[in-house]
Amino acid sequence: MRTLTGILLSILTILSCQNQDSTWEVGPEGDLSHIPYRAELIQLNEPERFVKMVESEDNPITKAGVDLGRHLFYDPILSRDSTRSCASCHIQAYGFSDTIAFSLGIENRAGQRNAIALANLGYHYTQFFWDGRVKSLEEQALIPVEDSLELGNDWEEVERRIQAHATYPVKFRQAFGVVGVHEIDRYLVAKALAQFERTFISADNKFDRALAGRAELSPEEERGRLIFFDESEMLPSGECAHCHVGPLLTTLTFFNNGLDNTDLTLTDIGLERVSANIFDRGKFKTPSLRNIALTAPYMHDGRFATLEEVIEQYNRGGHYSKNESPNIRPLGLNEQDKADLIAFLNTLTDSSYLNRPELSNPFLP
Amino acid sequence: MQNKSFLLLTLLALSLTFFSADCGGIEDDNLEEYGQVELNFQGLFGSDPLVMLANEYDYEEGMDVRFQLFQFYVSEIRLVRKDGQKVKLGDIELINFENIQSEAAAAKGLSFSFDDIPAGEYQAIEMGIGVTGDLNEKAPSDYAVGHPLAIQGNYWTGLSSYIFTKLEGNADLNGDGDFTEKLTFHIGEKEDVPLYQLISLDYDLTVVKDQTAILPLAVDLKQVISPSSTNFLDFREVSQDHTNQAAVYTLIIDNLQKSAIRVRQ
Numbered sequence: 001m002r003t004l005t006g007i008l009l010s011i012l013t014i015l016s017c018q019n020q021d022s023t024w025e026v027g028p029e030g031d032l033s034h035i036p037y038r039a040e041l042i043q044l045n046e047p048e049r050f051v052k053m054v055e056s057e058d059n060p061i062t063k064a065g066v067d068l069g070r071h072l073f074y075d076p077i078l079s080r081d082s083t084r085s086c087a088s089c090h091i092q093a094y095g096f097s098d099t100i101a102f103s104l105g106i107e108n109r110a111g112q113r114n115a116i117a118l119a120n121l122g123y124h125y126t127q128f129f130w131d132g133r134v135k136s137l138e139e140q141a142l143i144p145v146e147d148s149l150e151l152g153n154d155w156e157e158v159e160r161r162i163q164a165h166a167t168y169p170v171k172f173r174q175a176f177g178v179v180g181v182h183e184i185d186r187y188l189v190a191k192a193l194a195q196f197e198r199t200f201i202s203a204d205n206k207f208d209r210a211l212a213g214r215a216e217l218s219p220e221e222e223r224g225r226l227i228f229f230d231e232s233e234m235l236p237s238g239e240c241a242h243c244h245v246g247p248l249l250t251t252l253t254f255f256n257n258g259l260d261n262t263d264l265t266l267t268d269i270g271l272e273r274v275s276a277n278i279f280d281r282g283k284f285k286t287p288s289l290r291n292i293a294l295t296a297p298y299m300h301d302g303r304f305a306t307l308e309e310v311i312e313q314y315n316r317g318g319h320y321s322k323n324e325s326p327n328i329r330p331l332g333l334n335e336q337d338k339a340d341l342i343a344f345l346n347t348l349t350d351s352s353y354l355n356r357p358e359l360s361n362p363f364l365p
Numbered sequence: 366m367q368n369k370s371f372l373l374l375t376l377l378a379l380s381l382t383f384f385s386a387d388c389g390g391i392e393d394d395n396l397e398e399y400g401q402v403e404l405n406f407q408g409l410f411g412s413d414p415l416v417m418l419a420n421e422y423d424y425e426e427g428m429d430v431r432f433q434l435f436q437f438y439v440s441e442i443r444l445v446r447k448d449g450q451k452v453k454l455g456d457i458e459l460i461n462f463e464n465i466q467s468e469a470a471a472a473k474g475l476s477f478s479f480d481d482i483p484a485g486e487y488q489a490i491e492m493g494i495g496v497t498g499d500l501n502e503k504a505p506s507d508y509a510v511g512h513p514l515a516i517q518g519n520y521w522t523g524l525s526s527y528i529f530t531k532l533e534g535n536a537d538l539n540g541d542g543d544f545t546e547k548l549t550f551h552i553g554e555k556e557d558v559p560l561y562q563l564i565s566l567d568y569d570l571t572v573v574k575d576q577t578a579i580l581p582l583a584v585d586l587k588q589v590i591s592p593s594s595t596n597f598l599d600f601r602e603v604s605q606d607h608t609n610q611a612a613v614y615t616l617i618i619d620n621l622q623k624s625a626i627r628v629r630q
Contacts, residue, residue: 051506051515125510230607231523237607242549246505246517253518279418279466323418326433326533326547329605 024170030163030181032173038064039177044122047203049211049247053122059138059191061198064175067362069196071171072189074361077161079151081106086144086193087361089115093354095291096200101302105150112149112268114302117295119288119353122198126252130284130300133274137194142186155186162189202290202353203247210347217347224344227337238341239314242327243286249348254283258318258328259299268301279323291353293346307345311338398484398574402444402454405579407474407629408435408462411587414471415462421544422587424536425597431544432534435586436461437621438513438527440493440500441563442479444570447486454479457500459513460584478577487570490580494622495529495561501554521553528553529560530621532590536600549605550598552614560614562622581629588625589617 024035040063046053059065072078076085089103089111090096096118102110113130121128121137128140144150145158162168163181172184175192207225209215217225223235228244230237243251254271256262262269262282271280284300298304304313315338317330333341353359408415410422417432424430442454458477465471500514504525508515519528530552535544554560572578591597598616606613 049506051517052509054510229523233609241522242518246520246522248517251516251518277466320545322431322535322544323433324547326535326549329547329549 024173026169026181030169031179032169032181033179035170035173037177038062038174040064042066042199044199044201046201047208047247050120050123050203051125051247053198054125056136056138056194059194061195062175064171065192065195066199068168068171068175069192069194070359070362071168072193073196074363077165078145078153078158078189079106080153080157084151089150090118092356092359092361093294095119095202095295095354097295099296101297103150105147106152109149109152111147113300114297116285116287117291118197118200119202119290119350120248121200123248124252127274127285131270131274132254132285137197138187138190141190141193141197145186158189159185200353200359202350204352205290205350206347207344208350218343220340220343221347222344224340224342225347227333227341228344236332236337238311238331238333238337239327239329240289240341242325244289249289250286252286254280254285255325255327256282256321256323257284257314258320258324259303259313260321261319262321262323270300281323282321283323289345289348291349293349294354307342308338311341399481400484400572400574401577402479402482402570402572403577403579404442404454404458404477404479404490404582405474406460406476406582406584408465408471409583409585409587411585414468415465415584415586416468416471417463417466419466420468421537425591425594425599427540428600429537429540429544430534430548430600431536432462432532432586434461434463434531434533436463436519437494437530438496438519440495440497440561442492443490444482444487444572445489445491445565447488451491452483452487454482457496457513459516459519462584482572482578484572484574487568487572489565489567490570490628491563491565493561493563494618494626495554496527497561501526501561524553524555526553526555530618532586532617536604538601546600546604548600549607550613550617551607552618553608555608558608558611558614560608560618562618564622564626566626566628568628583627583629585625585627589620592620592624 026032027034042061042063044053044061073086076082078085084106089098091098097115101114102112103115105111116130126132128134128137134140134143145153145155163184169181169184172178172188176188178184206215210217226232227235227238228240230239230241243255245251260266260282266282269281271283272278293307296305298310304310314328315331315333318324318328413422415435417434421429421431437460438457439460440457442458443451444454445451460475462475503514505515505517505520514527521528528551532548532550534548536546536548537544538546552560568580570578570580598613603610603613608614
């Protein structure tokens with residue numbers, strides 16, 4: 001009898017420890033101070049080839065912060081009608097982009113640009129968004145909530161919902177040490193999202209493994225690689241590596257890549273909208289090509305459905321404008337060259353990233 | 366007792382003499398004082414200010430040219446003292462005229478400041494055009510964001526080399542106002558093509574304690590690509606080079622190193 005009691009008590013103790021987080025409750029008048037504050041820093045497994053991650057001095061990456069950010073990323077609580085979340089347009093299976101030209105916000109409102117694929121964001125030391133309107137992940141996270149074509153909400157409502165939520169206040173206490181629900185605000189939400197997004201590290205595609213000597217490119221893929229990086233005097237240059245270079249496969253800078261004649265009227269002027277500099281008209285942030293095979297459609301407006309169309313555009317040499325990058329020029333690629341280039345681009349898919357459980361929806365079983 | 370006192374007094378006198386002596390003269394005192402030095406690079410195209418995109422320039426044989434990007438690395442930047450000793454200013458900087466898009470910006474130029482420079486008289490500045498061998502063995506991942514060598518777009522992964530200089534723009538080949546000929550010249554160092562070179566420019570500069578001494582420099586892009594009417598990059602023949610064509614890249618890098626950079630008076 002005593003043995004059975006002891007066993008039962010042990011089981012109950014173990015279960016209570018495992019469920020400790022969910023047993024914490026908000027105290028009177030939103031008091032959270034009785035809940036332990038866990039500031040357990042995470043050391044990310046950063047690839048050696050990458051430039052060091054841009055650190056945020058006032059937002060270090062913690063276990064609790066990442067967990068909170070992951071929940072917020074997938075939670076439609078941020079949207080006005082509770083139907084859309086960040087993950088609605090940034091879908092893990094598609095390299096954290098989606099599959100349509102203009103992503104859909106609440107009430108299926110079409111956005112103004114294609115959802116950028118998210119990978120290695122913590123290494124982006126230039127601006128964010130296609131038009132570079134903000135300089136940090138924390139600032140970026142503030143924008144979509146109040147964009148009427150995206151989450152269509154207002155931050156005061158979001159703050160109210162989260163402060164009144166059954167479990168979020170506890171998570172905010174554990175992530176940021178807030179002592180009362182009234183301290184939970186949009187800036188902490190943005191910080192949590194940014195912490196989570198900094199864990200989006202993608203560095204294990206076939207090309208990465210080939211560079212590390214752990215895989216071998218096929219002859220077609222290798223030929224495509226030579227064209228991509230202009231490493232063979234016997235092959236035409238794809239001129240790709242002027243903009244898509246290095247471990248991130250982007251210079252992170254802004255170019256006019258010849259999509260339109262920007263000397264004429266444009267519906268989307270890109271970087272000029274932010275800089276007010278006419279020489280920035282039609283310039284957009286160079287996206288990474290990691291997982292590119294999965295992130296169609298392509299360009300800031302999703303105008304190209306396939307990689308074949310993208311390559312054809314570049315092969316033609318683009319539309320001349322005064323500020324078009326001179327690296328956009330007719331390439332002279334034949335059908336074999338184009339096929340091999342696509343074979344190489346297909347080696348940039350990182351399956352481990354697309355299936356990584358730590359980045360997946362925590363609300364699903 | 367008297368001997369002891371005499372010995373103590375002698376030691377005291379010697380100590381006072383030693384510590385009160387002038388150990389190095391005025392020059393040594395100056396070594397303990399520091400000022401700042403600012404290098405200011407102004408871009409030119411001949412006698413005209415070098416302005417990206419906004420300005421067009423007469424070129425050779427009826428051609429006109431317009432630029433979008435002109436940049437180059439300088440390494441081992443040192444001042445030469447009057448006594449021949451050299452004082453390091455910095456290891457590497459990127460001189461990048463890409464954002465010089467107005468004449469006002471061109472007049473202002475690109476400035477690089479260096480602190481804790483020993484006060485005194487200097488007679489010249491030395492710098493290497495390009496990236497030194499040691500630094501060229503590094504890669505962008507070796508540097509923190511913001512360092513001149515952390516810029517991935519300035520590095521050739523396949524060649525394991527930085528791009529020493531980039532020149533990009535457009536040419537109008539026949540003066541009809543159509544600038545559709547695209548120009549891209551990226552010069553780096555391949556294994557069998559050593560291109561790094563040190564230059565020295567005479568200039569009398571006085572660095573005063575806690576003050577900034579400005580060393581004004583001019584970089585004449587016309588001198589790089591068109592030093593004379595019989596020796597110029599003919600865009601009708603060549604509009605692109607990635608250190609493939611010796612005649613092209615040696616013209617560019619030699620001129621940049623030997624004649625394009627001068628002290629402004």
